[in-house]
Amino acid sequence: xxxxxxxxxxxxxxxxxxxxxxxxxxxxxxxxxxxxxxxxxxxxxxxxxxxxxxxxxxxxxxxxxxxxxxxxxxxxxxxxxxxxxxxxxxxxxxxxxxxxxxxxxxxxxxxxxxxxxxxxxxxxxxxxxxxxxxxxxxxxxxxxxxxxxxxxxxxxxxxxxxxxxxxxxxxxxxxxxxxxxxxxxxxxxxxxxxxxxxxxxxxxxxxxxxxxxxxxxxxxxxxxxxxxxxxxxxxxxxxxxxxxxxxxxxxxxxxxxxxxxxxxxxxxxxxxxxxxxxxxxxxxxxxxxxxxxxxxxxxxxxxxxxxxxxxxxxxxxxxxxxxxxxxxxxxxxxxxxxxxxxxxxxxxxxxxxxxxxxxxxxxxx
Numbered sequence: 001x002x003x004x005x006x007x008x009x010x011x012x013x014x015x016x017x018x019x020x021x022x023x024x025x026x027x028x029x030x031x032x033x034x035x036x037x038x039x040x041x042x043x044x045x046x047x048x049x050x051x052x053x054x055x056x057x058x059x060x061x062x063x064x065x066x067x068x069x070x071x072x073x074x075x076x077x078x079x080x081x082x083x084x085x086x087x088x089x090x091x092x093x094x095x096x097x098x099x100x101x102x103x104x105x106x107x108x109x110x111x112x113x114x115x116x117x118x119x120x121x122x123x124x125x126x127x128x129x130x131x132x133x134x135x136x137x138x139x140x141x142x143x144x145x146x147x148x149x150x151x152x153x154x155x156x157x158x159x160x161x162x163x164x165x166x167x168x169x170x171x172x173x174x175x176x177x178x179x180x181x182x183x184x185x186x187x188x189x190x191x192x193x194x195x196x197x198x199x200x201x202x203x204x205x206x207x208x209x210x211x212x213x214x215x216x217x218x219x220x221x222x223x224x225x226x227x228x229x230x231x232x233x234x235x236x237x238x239x240x241x242x243x244x245x246x247x248x249x250x251x252x253x254x255x256x257x258x259x260x261x262x263x264x265x266x267x268x269x270x271x272x273x274x275x276x277x278x279x280x281x282x283x284x285x286x287x288x289x290x291x292x293x294x295x296x297x298x299x300x301x302x303x304x305x306x307x308x309x310x311x312x313x314x315x316x317x318x319x320x321x322x323x324x325x326x327x328x329x330x331x332x333x334x335x336x337x338x339x340x341x342x343x344x345x346x347x348x349x350x351x352x353x354x355x356x357x358x359x360x361x362x363x364x365x
Contacts (some may be wrong), residue, residue: 046066090186092115092241097161099142102156110162123151132214134355135159167241167270171196173248174203190228192245197224202266204250211243251329258337259283259288267329275324276312279333286314291338297325297330 002018045362091097093115101107111119117131121142128145132139137281139157146152168180169192193199207228208343209221225247227235239245251267253274261284266275278296287294314335316322327333 008331043305090159090240091117091133094165094181095133095161097130097138098160098162100158100160101152102153102158104155112163117240121145124149135161168191169239169241170244170245171247173207173247174200175247176200186240188236189223189239189245190236193228193247202249204248204267206248208246209237209239209243209249211248215315253279253327254332255279255283256331256332256337257295257335258287259335260285260287267327273359274327276314276317276327276333277324279327280314282335286335287337289337291336295335298334299328300330 001147013260038341057164091113093113095113096110097113097119099108099121102223107122109122111121113119113130114127116129118127118129120127124145126145128141130141133141136291139159141154141354142157143157146155146157148240169187170180172178175193176199178196181192183194183255203225205225207223207225209223211219213219221237222230223235223237252264253267254264256262259280261282263283265279293316295312295314297312299308300306301308312325312333313322318322
């Protein structure tokens with residue numbers, strides 16, 4: 001039963017043997033007012049989210065990149081545009097091409113490129129050589145061959161790549177993740193190095209790009225590592241399938257003898273000259289018992305069978321009485337230990353220990 005009580009609607013309820021009057025508001029609930037617009041927004045955005053989830057993300061048009069870090073094998077498909085550093089795909093031996101001739105369906109077929117780079121096509125006595133050509137160039141070549149043979153006057157020929165034969169690029173040397181990368185077309189050197197995780201800390205000053213020409217002769221192109229790090233265009237060369245990229249490791253020098261931290265130290269890859277004082281600083285200076293005037297620098301000759309001994313007077317170099325000596329890769333700096341200084345140091349340590357013991361004994365009653 002609903003009653004009017006002081007200008008508001010009330011409802012009569014019976015609970016636990018007693019009569020209660022509960023106020024009934026005719027206005028909508030505040031929570032309903034707030035939730036209704038929110039519910040409308042959610043309903044409007046549901047189709048957008050569904051379409052976004054149904055559409056898979058795609059790369060730039062004409063380009064695809066696949067990578068498997070565990071197996072160290074990566075596939076990079078080149079785009080037809082050269083704005084991002086890629087070039088047109090070049091047909092190679094054993095590639096499977098799909099050739100479509102609009103005027104003659106009988107000539108439309110899938111043809112595999114021979115190991116010699118030629119195509120065997122019906123009605124053509126000559127096998128055209130297509131290896132090393134782009135798909136567009138191969139279309140123009142086949143059109144010309146059909147016209148010259150008098151088979152077709154003005155054919156419309158379309159060639160697509162149906163099956164790609166593996167064209168690996170071997171990346172080795174001082175990189176974080178060396179391995180074999182499958183490359184289609186051409187790719188910039190910096191992009192290939194980034195796929196391998198970049199150059200390692202022990203990378204040297206040179207990157208070699210080894211390419212084999214049609215005659216089977218290897219051509220080596222050397223690229224400066226410093227030029228790559230500075231972003232120079234001439235250093236970021238093109239790499240294609242079949243190339244081998246070798247990041248040469250940096251040279252190392254060895255410090256032995258009476259130094260605080262003997263060991264192997266890498267030569268900087270920025271091309272700066274390394275000297276004896278630089279290497280001595282890496283070894284954290286000499287010990288107190290060192291004999292700096294009798295140090296020696298061991299260097300292998302060009303043949304590698306003989307070792308040249310270069311006297312080094314570190315005391316004169318430190319006092320600027322003698323110029324610093326350059327250090328090359330694989331040099332060994334040996335700083336001898338003075339027997340007299342070592343004996344004196346041991347005697348001094350023993351004297352200090354005895355004096356300390358006597359003082360402690362004298363202080364005890």
